[in-house]
Amino acid sequence: MEVRVANVRKEFERFPALHDVSLDIKSGELIALLGPSGSGKTTLLRLIAGLERPTKGTIFFGEEDASQKSIQERNVGFVFQHYALFRHMTVADNIGFGLKVRHGPTRPSAQEIRRRASELLDLVQLSGLEKRYPAQLSGGQRQRVALARAMAIEPAVLLLDEPFGALDAQVRRELRRWLRDIHDATGYTTVFVTHDQEEALELADRVVVMSQGSIEQVGTADEIYDTPNSPFVYGFIGESSSLPVKIEDGQVWIADRPIGLSAPQAPQGEATLFFRPHDVELVDECNGCIAGTVAASRRVAGTRRVELEIGGERQRVEVELPVDHPAAQKSRVAFRPRRWKLFPAV
Amino acid sequence: MTTAPAKAGWRFRQPSVIPGFGLTLGFSLAYLTLIILIPLSGLVWRSAALGWADFWAIATDRRTINALEISFGTAFIAAAVNVVFGTIVAWVLVRYNFPGRRIVDAMVDLPFALPTAVAGIALTTLYAPNGWLGSLLAPLGIKVAYTPLGIVIALIFIGLPFVVRTVQPIMEEIDKEVEEVAATLGANRFQTIARVLLPGLAPAIVTGFALAFARGVGEYGSVIFIAGNLPYKSEIAPLLIVIRLEEYNYAAATAIAAIMLALSFVMLLVINLVQTWSRKRYG
Numbered sequence: 001m002e003v004r005v006a007n008v009r010k011e012f013e014r015f016p017a018l019h020d021v022s023l024d025i026k027s028g029e030l031i032a033l034l035g036p037s038g039s040g041k042t043t044l045l046r047l048i049a050g051l052e053r054p055t056k057g058t059i060f061f062g063e064e065d066a067s068q069k070s071i072q073e074r075n076v077g078f079v080f081q082h083y084a085l086f087r088h089m090t091v092a093d094n095i096g097f098g099l100k101v102r103h104g105p106t107r108p109s110a111q112e113i114r115r116r117a118s119e120l121l122d123l124v125q126l127s128g129l130e131k132r133y134p135a136q137l138s139g140g141q142r143q144r145v146a147l148a149r150a151m152a153i154e155p156a157v158l159l160l161d162e163p164f165g166a167l168d169a170q171v172r173r174e175l176r177r178w179l180r181d182i183h184d185a186t187g188y189t190t191v192f193v194t195h196d197q198e199e200a201l202e203l204a205d206r207v208v209v210m211s212q213g214s215i216e217q218v219g220t221a222d223e224i225y226d227t228p229n230s231p232f233v234y235g236f237i238g239e240s241s242s243l244p245v246k247i248e249d250g251q252v253w254i255a256d257r258p259i260g261l262s263a264p265q266a267p268q269g270e271a272t273l274f275f276r277p278h279d280v281e282l283v284d285e286c287n288g289c290i291a292g293t294v295a296a297s298r299r300v301a302g303t304r305r306v307e308l309e310i311g312g313e314r315q316r317v318e319v320e321l322p323v324d325h326p327a328a329q330k331s332r333v334a335f336r337p338r339r340w341k342l343f344p345a346v
Numbered sequence: 347m348t349t350a351p352a353k354a355g356w357r358f359r360q361p362s363v364i365p366g367f368g369l370t371l372g373f374s375l376a377y378l379t380l381i382i383l384i385p386l387s388g389l390v391w392r393s394a395a396l397g398w399a400d401f402w403a404i405a406t407d408r409r410t411i412n413a414l415e416i417s418f419g420t421a422f423i424a425a426a427v428n429v430v431f432g433t434i435v436a437w438v439l440v441r442y443n444f445p446g447r448r449i450v451d452a453m454v455d456l457p458f459a460l461p462t463a464v465a466g467i468a469l470t471t472l473y474a475p476n477g478w479l480g481s482l483l484a485p486l487g488i489k490v491a492y493t494p495l496g497i498v499i500a501l502i503f504i505g506l507p508f509v510v511r512t513v514q515p516i517m518e519e520i521d522k523e524v525e526e527v528a529a530t531l532g533a534n535r536f537q538t539i540a541r542v543l544l545p546g547l548a549p550a551i552v553t554g555f556a557l558a559f560a561r562g563v564g565e566y567g568s569v570i571f572i573a574g575n576l577p578y579k580s581e582i583a584p585l586l587i588v589i590r591l592e593e594y595n596y597a598a599a600t601a602i603a604a605i606m607l608a609l610s611f612v613m614l615l616v617i618n619l620v621q622t623w624s625r626k627r628y629g
């Protein structure tokens with residue numbers, strides 16, 4: 001189902017957690033809410049679920065205004081970071097819970113509920129564990145049960161709050177792929193919250209980057225990574241280096257030297273230059289380039305990361321060099337960013 | 347790696363490399379023996395001196411049976427009532443923040459601290475036919491003081507903190523997310539409480555029940571004031587023991603005590619087994 005968040009504001013005891021957030025989620029989409037802690041991503045998820053009421057604004061499920069509905073009526077599947085399984089129920093009873101609490105004719109027979117539960121267990125690859133109790137499962141297995149339980153009610157939307165946050169790295173990567181497969185197989189509109197950008201970029205159709213209670217950018221992994229629209233997104237997603245610069249005559253200047261980048265569209269004056277440490281071109285002759293003294297050099301996996309001090313202000317930036325590049329031995333390195341972006345100085 | 351042949355015979359499993367097991371187990375056994383086992387075995391020994399026929403005569407005496415019925419019956423009812431209301435009190439204290447919460451919280455412990463005789467006298471004054479509450483109930487034909495109902499009320503008073511204090515800490519640990527998940531799955535408030543919250547609290551509630559029940563069976567001070575102590579009607583077993591003692595009939599007193607001991611032990615054992623079972627199940 002389509003979900004539309006329209007101009008939602010949320011305050012907790014006068015403290016604003018979300019300012020005027022709007023977001024359209026397409027039917028069947030897998031969308032990630034990504035941001036540092038305190039960015040409001042979990043609040044937004046809980047608002048969609050109905051676990052919180054917006055201070056202002058509306059949330060639509062399809063054409064219907066869901067803000068007026070209770071949590072029970074919204075029919076959302078919610079998965080918590082710490083699973084929140086019912087400890088005193090078997091796996092099968094956990095999964096069947098949402099069907100068992102229904103009233104009247106909408107409630108399937110006990111036999112049908114059992115059948116659904118074992119069908120869902122097959123889907124989450126835990127066949128045969130119906131009779132186990134949550135305490136007898138591993139973290140990854142518990143989270144699969146929690147997801148199966150959420151899907152049992154055939155939810156309008158599936159909402160996952162840091163679903164893999166409590167699991168170790170190995171299981172996490174595994175479950176990530178598995179969640180993608182489940183999503184492709186079932187087609188539920190899914191929103192998940194994460195602070196792990198790798199998870200968001202790899203898994204989601206679209207990523208919503210949030211910061212300080214606002215949405216910074218919404219886009220595919222490529223859009224977010226290649227064309228960040230704000231200094232926050234540039235800094236938050238992937239590695240980045242930044243330098244204070246000056247724009248004059250359509251040229252980018254550091255101190256009193258042009259660095260060989262032309263920016264005819266940029267307004268005159270102070271600005272900040274952003275680039276990716278791995279996306280630079282080393283130059284021998286510094287004829288319009290950025291040059292700096294090597295302050296530190298670290299070997300990181302397949303590359304060498306060099307920290308440079310630039311200019312009189314000794315601004316530090318990082319660039320990545322191939323491991324065997326001769327420049328790594330030198331005390332001065334000159335380079336020019338291949339891809340870069342200017343943002344007005346704050 | 348080769349495994350050493352299993353040593354013949356039975357031995358302790360090494361509990362941990364950190365020392366202390368031998369010392370603490372030895373201390374516990376010595377302590378329990380001194381404080382509990384020796385007095386109780388003295389009791390059994392004294393009543394055994396009575397001879398089987400005499401013992402049986404005392405045990406099947408109408409007055410003894412009635413006293414035991416009243417003691418165990420009223421303690422059971424009072425503990426059951428306390429389970430319901432004690433759980434509600436604990437819920438209110440854990441879940442809601444209201445002015446005076448700390449005071450209410452402290453009040454729960456008063457029955458622990460108050461001399462039981464004071465409680466008994468206060469309750470009797472209240473529920474006597476001419477007392478504040480008794481005079482209101484009298485026209486309705488409800489007699490509280492000097493009846494088993496009065497005993498139940500005194501035992502409810504005495505047992506309340508046991509239930510509240512055992513349930514409260516477990517309730518504090520309930521994860522709010524579990525309730526939220528139940529709500530998103532469509533469960534209404536009643537279903538959430540009945541199917542999700544209460545089963546999780548069951549072991550603690552059973553413990554609270556056991557403690558309140560055990561306390562009620564042994565309670566003497568508060569009950570004798572309100573009970574009226576009519577033989578066959580509102581006479582509790584502990585009182586009967588005291589009466590026998592005052593008659594210098596030590597054998598009969600110890601016999602009744604031994605019967606109470608056996609009954610209490612069996613009931614607490616059963617409750618303990620129920621608990622172990624539910625703990626194992628619900629992890």
